[in-house]
Amino acid sequence: MATLLVRNATVLVTHDADRREIADGGLFARDGIVTQVGPTTELPDTADEVLDLRDHVVLPGLVNTHHHLFQTLTRAVPAAQDADLFGWLTALYPIWARLTPEAVRVSTLVGLAELALSGCTTTSDHLYLYPNGCRLDDSIEAAREIGLRFHATRGSMSLGESRGGLPPDRCVEAEADILRDSQRLVEQFHDSSRGALLRIALAPCSPFSVTPDLMRETADLARSLGVHLHTHLAETLDEERFCLETVGHRPVAYMESLGWMGPDVWFAHAVHVDDAEITALARSGSGVAHCPTSNMRLSSGIAPLQRMRAAGVRVGLGVDGSASNDGSNLLAEARQALLLARLELAERQRRDPAGLPGGTRQMRARQMRAREALETATLGGAAVLGRDDIGALAPGMCADFFAVDLRQPTYAGALHDPVAAVLLCAPVPVACTYVHGRPIVREGRLATIDLPPVLEDHNRIARELVQGG
Numbered sequence: 365m366a367t368l369l370v371r372n373a374t375v376l377v378t379h380d381a382d383r384r385e386i387a388d389g390g391l392f393a394r395d396g397i398v399t400q401v402g403p404t405t406e407l408p409d410t411a412d413e414v415l416d417l418r419d420h421v422v423l424p425g426l427v428n429t430h431h432h433l434f435q436t437l438t439r440a441v442p443a444a445q446d447a448d449l450f451g452w453l454t455a456l457y458p459i460w461a462r463l464t465p466e467a468v469r470v471s472t473l474v475g476l477a478e479l480a481l482s483g484c485t486t487t488s489d490h491l492y493l494y495p496n497g498c499r500l501d502d503s504i505e506a507a508r509e510i511g512l513r514f515h516a517t518r519g520s521m522s523l524g525e526s527r528g529g530l531p532p533d534r535c536v537e538a539e540a541d542i543l544r545d546s547q548r549l550v551e552q553f554h555d556s557s558r559g560a561l562l563r564i565a566l567a568p569c570s571p572f573s574v575t576p577d578l579m580r581e582t583a584d585l586a587r588s589l590g591v592h593l594h595t596h597l598a599e600t601l602d603e604e605r606f607c608l609e610t611v612g613h614r615p616v617a618y619m620e621s622l623g624w625m626g627p628d629v630w631f632a633h634a635v636h637v638d639d640a641e642i643t644a645l646a647r648s649g650s651g652v653a654h655c656p657t658s659n660m661r662l663s664s665g666i667a668p669l670q671r672m673r674a675a676g677v678r679v680g681l682g683v684d685g686s687a688s689n690d691g692s693n694l695l696a697e698a699r700q701a702l703l704l705a706r707l708e709l710a711e712r713q714r715r716d717p718a719g720l721p722g723g724t725r726q727m728r729a730r731q732m733r734a735r736e737a738l739e740t741a742t743l744g745g746a747a748v749l750g751r752d753d754i755g756a757l758a759p760g761m762c763a764d765f766f767a768v769d770l771r772q773p774t775y776a777g778a779l780h781d782p783v784a785a786v787l788l789c790a791p792v793p794v795a796c797t798y799v800h801g802r803p804i805v806r807e808g809r810l811a812t813i814d815l816p817p818v819l820e821d822h823n824r825i826a827r828e829l830v831q832g833g
């Protein structure tokens with residue numbers, strides 16, 4: 365049995381039931397599962413692998429709940445730099461139609477590497493185009509190479525332009541093929557066991573790219589197979605208009621009409637939701653992947669993060685696809701979430717001074733705190749993905765964690781509170797990231813793959829895709 369000992373951390377953040385932060389802390393893990401957390405002096409003296417994290421903060425691994433890893437190939441594409449969602453998609457669909465299996469595999473490697481370097485240990489991915497023989501298997505293979513915990517979602521688009529949808533017809537699939545492949549993937553790859561490194565979920569792309577029939581049939585299939593459901597929802601006002609015009613409902617009511625609410629469902633975005641819709645999300649137990657950078661990048665709007673959390677909605681964070689971020693840095697995303705929540709509060713107070721009595725003290729009491737943002741990125745994400753075995757460092761939990769080195773210029777002058785500093789100071793690459801007790805990042809470098817040649821391939825493929833071929 366392989367054992368791992370982490371010792372001498374300046375602080376070890378547990379996110380356990382008591383939210384303990386242990387000074388001079390560490391943990392002991394056996395076969396990828398934490399068996400002990402505590403001050404270094406109370407832990408065993410040795411293990412198969414001993415990690416001395418003096419001058420580091422150790423935190424539970426971050427959980428990313430929404431991504432499109434293939435978009436790592438199309439960051440900063442000139443035609444999509446300044447567009448809103450529909451314009452951005454329309455500019456990028458023809459480029460994505462040239463994706464190949466190799467492009468999916470290599471972009472997944474690069475996106476996952478970037479996530480791991482930002483402290484992420486578990487990520488979801490939403491692949492919704494399958495041109496030229498691409499399969500979800502291509503991204504699953506890459507995730508296994510890197511070693512991140514992976515929730516691959518079988519995305520889909522079936523409503524092409526000629527039938528009133530947004531994507532070009534050549535980017536959509538036949539619904540029978542989508543359902544058949546969804547079933548194959550769940551049967552072949554889904555692992556429902558505790559500590560699973562790979563799970564599958566089903567994810568029709570958005571209200572404007574799939575039919576109500578496919579939504580219903582996907583939900584039936586997912587529930588018969590015992591896997592979760594994921595889609596984009598209430599991201600932009602254009603989407604809201606589309607839903608009102610085509611199905612006569614606002615987006616959340618549309619999901620209710622399809623039986624698409626519940627603890628087995630999570631939605632990306634939920635930007636344009638009113639109080640009644642927030643209540644409906646909370647009551648049904650539906651989860652939300654909050655993607656602040658993407659929402660700002662595309663001028664989609666400001667999601668009511670703190671109101672959703674206060675209402676009891678399960679909320680995690682998502683970096684969203686790399687073409688609308690344009691990055692996969694989850695620590696940076698947690699920082700954006702905090703900053704945007706503070707801006708949202710100020711905006712609400714400006715709009716409704718009576719409902720939100722002003723005054724500096726009241727404002728401060730309502731501000732999102734650094735530790736809340738970190739928790740949204742760990743426990744919040746775990747809850748959204750339906751997991752109780754990740755998101756905290758405590759006996760019985762997976763040994764998923766990362767550490768930041770406090771001896772960098774970024775943290776100078778912030779050591780009064782090193783935990784808050786991890787969030788409030790500018791995010792820098794982490795020192796190490798472990799998944800299930802296995803090093804993915806070590807001494808600031810990827811430990812599982814040789815990254816430079818992969819980056820070279822990635823840039824070649826990106827050039828070919830964007831220039832056409």
Ligand SMILES: [Zn+2]
Binds near residue numbers: 430432596632684685
């Ligand atoms: Zn997305």
